[in-house]
Amino acid sequence: MRTIALGFLTGIVVGATVCSLVVGIIVESVPLFVAGFGIPLGYGVLVWLGGLPRRAREAAVPQTVALARIESLRAGGTETGDLPVEFVLTVAPDGEPAHRATATRTVNLADLPNYRKGDVLVVAYPPERPWKVRLVDNPTPEWQRRAAEAVIEPAPESALVAPPPEGCAAGALTLVGILLGAGAVLGLFRAELFAPEAPSPPPASSTETTSSGSATVDVGPEQSLLDEGELRRAVDGLAQATDVSQTLTAVVQEHRLTVVFAPTEVQVPRFDLRTLPVTEIPRLVRKALQTLDVGTPQTWQVTIAQLPSARTIRVTVTGPNGSASLAG
Known part of the structure; x- marks a missing residue:
């Protein structure tokens, strides 16, 4: 039990x-x-x-000591010099019928020849568990003498004792x-x-290209194109959707990038949107918000245009006191 x-x-x-x-x-x-x-x-x-x-x-119950004859032994494999050896023994307790039992002992490889079939050893086991046999390492001189003089007949294989089946x-x-x-x-x-999967968040930005030759990139309300790397992602996303090498003007606002493309048949100055100084624009916007006197700034936008001589970048800030601009 x-x-x-x-x-x-x-x-x-x-x-x-x-x-x-x-x-x-x-x-x-x-x-x-x-x-x-x-x-x-x-x-x-x-x-x-x-x-x-x-x-x-x-441990408090005295164990039964008896003589046992080696019927067979089998050594297991190991990577060290000590081998687990399984002995099949005929156990002959005093005054009781002989029976068979198995015992396992670790034996050094050099000592293995000392154990041969037919040798008589001294063993011990609990009286109520005869299958739990162990070899006695240092038997008393009396048991050593008895083991040297004893002749034990093999018990039949059917006399093998084992733990009761479960x-x-x-x-x-x-x-x-x-x-x-x-x-x-x-x-x-x-x-x-097993919780349901959270819905996928909406894309950080969406791109729309119109037939009039313009395109916009909108970012979420929790984001700003002034955030680190956000303007670069917007430009790269637009570059994957359309040809941005023909940009006429670009306008950057808090949550939107608007691009106007130059008509191919008109000879006007144009630039590649991918060359936009995306790391310089946020710095320029913050400078304009701090230095331009328009009261508390309410809106801002950056206009980038290509002139025949150079590219211009202008930040316009609007507040209660009007609008003001700062050229980059």
Whole structure:
């Protein structure tokens, strides 16, 4: 019963651990992800502490010491000089029928030839658990003498003792525990996992080109073309939609860039909008807002035009006291 209950609890821990790690990554929760590592550690400590009374009771019960004959041994693989060796033994306790049992012991590679089929060893096991056989490292001189003189007949293979089967109930309860552990984590974070996706924000800017040879780029109300990099993005976006190398004039306002293109058949000065000094214009606007005497500035705009001799940049600011301009 204890084994079944432990399997159920282990299933809950496994399910909660795996689900915590996965959900922690999905919802980007660092505490949940860390908890995925802490759950099995805490469970291991609790299991160890909970087993202390049982181990103390077992240690208080004298173990049965007996002679055992090696029937076969099989060494496992390892990258070090110590090999896990599984022994199949015929155990012959005093006054009781012989039986077979298996025991695993770590043996150094150099000591492996000391264990041969037919050798007699001294073993010990709990009286109520004859399948938990261990080899005695340093038997008393009396047991050493008995082992050297003993002749033990092999017990039939059918006499092999093993732990009582747990049946399918243990596996079923472990599976139920895994599902419950995972379900508990999913239930706690179902809101974050299954929340509807937030609608995509509207594009930062929209471009419209008209048949009259002009184009506009509008940015959102929460943005300004004076924001760092915003004017460059507006120019680049417009350049992807139309030919901006034939710009006649450009007007920059708080939330809008307006461009007028020169007709191809008319010989007038024109410039490439991509050469606009986008880092200089915000500085020039801020200077105009601070120096021009128009009262509290209400609106502003920058007009860029190409003259035959040079390009002109003029900032016009409007306020309660009228309008004023500053040339760049």
